[in-house]
Amino acid sequence: METLANLEAFMHSAEHGSFSEAARRLSLTPAAVSRNVAMLERNLGVRLFHRSTRKLTLTEAGETFRLAIAGNLEGIQAAIAGVAADDGEPAGTLKVSMAPTFGLMHILPLLPGFLARYPRIRPEWHFENRQVDLIAEGYDAAIGGGFDLSPGTVARTLAPAHIIAVASPAYMNGRVPPCDPEGLKELTGIVMRSPLTGRIRYWTMRDVIGREMPALLQESIIVNDPSAMREAALLGLGVAMVAVPDVLPALETGQLLRLVPRWYSDAGAISIYYASRTLLPTKTRIFVDWLSAAFRERRLAERFAGSLA
Structure with a gap:
């Protein structure tokens, strides 16, 4: 169809x-x-x-x-659009794009509750590290950060996208934790080369009172995927600058340590993107509302905020 x-x-x-x-x-x-x-x-x-x-x-x-x-x-x-079945219940295929790590950790666990409430919706979820064209590729929604807001597309903010420095307890054993981002350059760095630009991404960090300082990690280990950075840090290979959502479970269990607490980089926002046309399918509207409510109930915006941890 x-x-x-x-x-x-x-x-x-x-x-x-x-x-x-x-x-x-x-x-x-x-x-x-x-x-x-x-x-x-x-x-x-x-x-x-x-x-x-x-x-x-x-x-x-x-x-x-x-x-x-x-x-x-x-x-x-x-x-x-699958506006509704004859009895008014939302139905149809819900095609959504999201980053693999973020989607598996934080969005997929919401699916059982969503399907229990809306059993006639059929999820088609794509876990991919790319910006999709919602209109041209037929997606109902996309979840992530840093998307170009093209004409005909709107975004609803879900949580901040903050980047923090992490390392494993094994790597930090016997090492003196740095007191500010400049001290990170003395440690082994796990950095990422962008598949799009071919450049290594570096961050400027800020603290809760607004001071800013560059975090210049050594290019000791180079990968091209954020989940690989996290896994390398878990293996005790060095320090990685990663998004809070990608490492939150490891931080909460103590598998990773946050370095230079209260310092973070602001990468914008995690949002859900969808078409702005007047006839928005009911399945899309209720998914956007459901996801926003789930983030509020689980206080994910606060938990993802590097400025508060």
Whole structure:
């Protein structure tokens, strides 16, 4: 079944004869509208538009398809969105993207309670370290931090994304804990090279009274994944700068120690992202509300705050 975004992109493009005008009406970029139409054509196995640098016109198959759904788009929208079953209960596939470590530790444990409340929703959860295109790729929501807020997408903040310095008790045995971030450079560093930029990420830390200081770890061990940084720290290989949620269980059990307490780096916010269109599927709306309530009940925003630990 086609996604709502693909059909909306097609109908608006057909009506206005332009991807750009359709994008303006849908609060998207022309590239996003073009991708959605191309995905629809690929899925149907036919070309719907004749494209040129100056004009966009329907093919014979495109006109036939337009006539078939014209006047019925609202019904199609409701059906695809899975607004509700006949008895008003939310239903349908809920496609969500999230980072593997964060999702497995903090989101997946919420699933039993969610499904007990909404048994007709079918989760399709993707655990991946990348920014997805919600509209073009047909996701209902994405959970993470640092996403580009593209046109047609909104974000609801769940918790802060704070980065802290950690090491294992075995590694720190016999070593003097540093009193500030500058002292971290004397210890073995576990750092990450970004798969996107090829650069090693360094952080500037701040304390609760607003002082700032660079945390220049040695490039002793280099990995390309945050979960690998955590595992290397657990193995006693050195000091890692990682997000609080990724190491919270290990901190609470004593498997890892926080160094330079009260110092942290602010990486923005952990948010849930979803499409801002008026007809938001009920399954998406109740998931956003459920997740926000779960974060409040479990006080995760406070527990993730590096400024409070």
